[in-house]
Amino acid sequence: MKPQKYPKALIFIHWLTVVLLAIEFYAGITMEEYEFNEANMNRYRFHALLGVALLLLTLVRLIIKKKNKDNLPEEITYYSDMHKKFVHLVQFLIYAILLIAPVIGFIMVYQTGALDYDLGGPFPEGAHFNETLEELHKFLVFLLAGLVGIHVAGIIMYNLKNKENLIKRMCMLM
Helix, strand or coil, X not given: CCCCCCCHHHHHHHHHHHHHHHHHHHHHHHHCCCCCCHHHHHHHHXXXXXXXXXXXXXXXXXXXXXXXXXXXXXXXXXXXXXHHXXXXXXXXXXXXXXXXXXXXXXXXXXXXXXXXXXXXXCCCCCCCCCHHHHXXXXXXXXXXXXXXXXXXXXXXXXXXXXXXXXXXXXXXXX
């Protein structure tokens, strides 16, 4: 018989990811006001560290999911084959962006030469982000926010329509 809830490690990582994503999104939005320079490096470092944490949490989560594939709750009852494909696509894209966006962020910082500054060198004169990568990073972040919104809305709609509390599956306290 399949368990009713996800393993505790996955539940913990899920909610930690939610909290870190909210902080990361806010930090990223507020960084728009600040120039990329030596005086603001701590803001950028904080944002980068959260990005690395989210990347690592996502990798650990995927590994735990794979190792526990037989110990996960039953899939939900889908309304149609199209509904199932849509749910899986949203989940896939969320994971993909959680892996790709931090890598793009790292490449952006690397290309400025600012990593040398963190290793004791001078801050690079005229450092700025590659515009294409910066726009791609922002696009992915806002796409992620939209996908998370779709995910939450889908859970709420499913709960209302089927009278099945899906949140219980991802909660240690219920």
